[in-house]
Amino acid sequence: MNTMPAAPSMIVIQQRDKAMLDYALAQRSAWGDCRAKVDGAKAWNENVSD
Template structure:
């Protein structure tokens, strides 16, 4: 009985597509409407939440893309 695992053929790993190895640039911060002394604290809190969420999303994307790049580098060897 012949087993395919006994052959000399090596399994070829397929790299991820190149477009999955880069992230888009971070978007520009939105223009906020005119401020008043009463709304400044709320605007600051909204802006901080936006910036933290944006950076978190970018960090997540960057980590995933770095993993894909490492996979592709290992596949090429």
């Protein structure tokens, strides 16, 4: 008998990761980190996930 739950789909994983990235980047910019680094990381993530 398999009692492990089914793994989430790749779409769900990508949506979760994007939400977490947006949150993390918002926190970094809120604490005064270099905006160019934040924008660069976000742009990189958007290109990688497409």
